[in-house]
Amino acid sequence: MDAVFRGATNYRTRVMPISRHKTRPVKVRNLVIGGDSPISIQSMTNVPLSNVEGTIAQITRLVEAGAELVRIAVVNEDALTHLREVRECIDTPLSADIHFNYKLALGAIESGIDKIRINPGNIGNPEHVRDVVRLAKERAVPIRIGVNGGSLDKKRYPELTAEALSHSALDHVRILEDYGFEDIVVSIKTSDLHMTIEANTLFAKERNYPLHIGLTEAGYGTSCIVQSAVLIGHLLLLGLGDTIRVSMTGDPVEEVRIARKILDALGVRPLPVRIISCPTCGRTDPEINLEKIACEVENALSEEFSDVLVKLRKQLVVAVMGCEVNGPGEASHADVGVAGARSGNYLLFAGGRKIRTISRREIVAAISDEVRMLVESWNSSS
Numbered sequence: 001m002d003a004v005f006r007g008a009t010n011y012r013t014r015v016m017p018i019s020r021h022k023t024r025p026v027k028v029r030n031l032v033i034g035g036d037s038p039i040s041i042q043s044m045t046n047v048p049l050s051n052v053e054g055t056i057a058q059i060t061r062l063v064e065a066g067a068e069l070v071r072i073a074v075v076n077e078d079a080l081t082h083l084r085e086v087r088e089c090i091d092t093p094l095s096a097d098i099h100f101n102y103k104l105a106l107g108a109i110e111s112g113i114d115k116i117r118i119n120p121g122n123i124g125n126p127e128h129v130r131d132v133v134r135l136a137k138e139r140a141v142p143i144r145i146g147v148n149g150g151s152l153d154k155k156r157y158p159e160l161t162a163e164a165l166s167h168s169a170l171d172h173v174r175i176l177e178d179y180g181f182e183d184i185v186v187s188i189k190t191s192d193l194h195m196t197i198e199a200n201t202l203f204a205k206e207r208n209y210p211l212h213i214g215l216t217e218a219g220y221g222t223s224c225i226v227q228s229a230v231l232i233g234h235l236l237l238l239g240l241g242d243t244i245r246v247s248m249t250g251d252p253v254e255e256v257r258i259a260r261k262i263l264d265a266l267g268v269r270p271l272p273v274r275i276i277s278c279p280t281c282g283r284t285d286p287e288i289n290l291e292k293i294a295c296e297v298e299n300a301l302s303e304e305f306s307d308v309l310v311k312l313r314k315q316l317v318v319a320v321m322g323c324e325v326n327g328p329g330e331a332s333h334a335d336v337g338v339a340g341a342r343s344g345n346y347l348l349f350a351g352g353r354k355i356r357t358i359s360r361r362e363i364v365a366a367i368s369d370e371v372r373m374l375v376e377s378w379n380s381s382s
């Protein structure tokens, strides 16, 4: 089971014990995928690699958001020069996404990339496969095999099924195994949730290579978030999955934020700050925008306390509730909380006790003050 932060004074984050499928640890620079290492978050740049500055800036934003591995598409030989330039400026583990072209795979490894994504069965010439495997082994660069519903070999597997996807992944795996190469990560993705779950489950019965999980072509916005959360959450609760990517149309930084929220919701990698807020209803103070306040509280606390909370391995739970019906209960179960009271006032809670009554305008500052005192006490007793 992954390590968890348990720290709220009253509120106990519900942690679902996950018994993970035992996988072989694979080292990617300073990141380990699989084994007992935490489930990692990855994403992919969508800036053309020829825009080196833009690529570096995007990787930096992804890492700040929580990405631990960033993949870059390497589409031609010119891209290798740019890849080298990016590598020189970035210390985060980088993976090169390559299709078919073994020369690009060799060039990417020579450029100092930490992992390559290439399907050996698509390279064709066995000598070329051997060259890629030999160099990957020499430089300790793992290979990710990625089988997608859309690119399944139709001659060999005319029908798209979970079995076909799993067998296709095994075909590629066996090629690497025949060369004695086992630093392998496998992904099996489709845009169909049930098929993806089944294919990953079937594969995990055959091999213990770490699994990179997610949907492919998952769409955008709410639909993508819901489908990805269901798929990733389901597989992780089954114990399958060592690294995740939320594939979403748009800014990849959003993928990373969503991935972090999924892992937080599952309790496998809790975020330092969790906000509990009510959905609002006819009882909510009409003078307040509770969503805005909850967001301001989360941003203020995350900015000021995230680092220290991570160091202390604590998760801070803060409740922002609209009225005195359900509000006091939730607020008193959180570390710190507010609940709407009469005449536009709010009740401030800390450590399960009502502290004082505050006005609307004081909510963010009063919560921050209480959290500051709480974190200081955690700090001094650590």
Ligand code: SF4
Pocket (backbone or CB within 6 Å): 278, 279, 280, 281, 282, 283, 284, 285, 321, 322, 323, 324, 325, 326, 327
């Ligand atoms: S806490 Fe109060 S305001 Fe918020 S949804 Fe519940 S009853 Fe409505």
